[in-house]
Amino acid sequence: MGPIGVLHPGAMGAAVGRELVAAGHTVHWVTAGRGANTHRRAEAAGLLPVATLDELASICPVILSVCPPATASSVASAVAATGFDGRYVDANAIAPSRVREIARALPTVDGGIVGPPPGGPGRTVVYLSGADAAAIAALFDRTAVEARVLSGDVGSASALKLAFSAYNKITFALAAQSYALADAHGVRDELEALAGAKLPDTPLAEPASLGGVGERAWRWAPEMREIAAAATEVGLAPGVAEGAAALFARWDAFKDVPDVPLERLLDELR
Structure with a gap:
């Protein structure tokens, strides 16, 4: 499927990115505006830096958003402004109405992560819903993140x-x-x-x-x-x-x- 972008590698995002790297995926992150702690987490997880969001959107057919709920909409808006037309996975703890609003601007797969940052089998599950949810779930094969596809539309996982x-x-x-x-x-x-x-x-x-x-x-x-x-x-x-x-x-x-x-x-x- 190609490289995966992770926005932004906090404790959960970096750990999920590390699992994807270990499974053989190339994972990128955006350095612009990020602090020293984020740099350390991303480097330790094996994520590859790119300078700007535009660059990330141009090389990654999948972008995974794992950020605080309060910034989920602004992060999605910034991605939409790049003209990104790949699969955008919103894996943030936001209301179903908010993720549906995001889906009107971006081709979105709805995600909900349950459990702590992955560190071993059985700890972390990501629920996915909407079109292309099964394709996104397949990315987590051979990782410690268990991906489960729900039958509902965007909003069900949230x-x-x-x-x-x-x-x-x-x-x-x-x-x-x-x-x-x-x-x-x-x-x-x-x-x-x-x-x-x-x-x-x-x-x-x-x-x-x-x-x-x-x-x-x-x-x-x-x-x-x-x-x-x-x-x-x-x-x-x-x-x-x-x-x-x-x-x-x-x-x-x-x-x-x-x-x-x-x-x-x-x-x-x-």
Whole structure:
């Protein structure tokens, strides 16, 4: 199928790109406007640099967008402005209406990545929908990313991704809110003991798991807003996701800070 372009190689994008390189694909990325951390990730993943988006669009028949939800539309618009006419894979956590809007400007395959950055079999799944989804899925043969094609049109993969994230990530917001409430009343230890007995294997029973959320909350907050938009599209109340977005936004200062102590997280919520 030819070279693959990845926009932009953050932790997930670089790891997916590394898997594609290991499977024998040539993978490019755009250096313009990218920082030192992105350069290091891309180089470590074996991605080949090009200077501009126009250059990438001219040599890559497939472009894979893996970026924060808040920038998904602007990234797609920039690609459309190059006149790109290959397959554009939007693998971002955005509402179905947004990916359908992108598809009106670009020949789009809808993607939803579930799981952490790939590092071994069974960790990461990409769901794909729309025309040419099967052809894109074939690119992931012999990689640690499992590609699954959905029967629906563009929007189906995004809907599945957001439906899963709504439950998976909002549970962390609920646990954080519960611990902040208990801490304010001096019963945090008692809450942890109660949760361990009644709700084992949940974020409420394992407050240490919240430490890893702090560094990702800057991405999770806009994802919650996408979930709220997706809920509104089908007549559901968006308030739960909007509340989670507001909570995660209070942790913006912890962007890329690993293992934030629970005390600091709770302080920021107050």
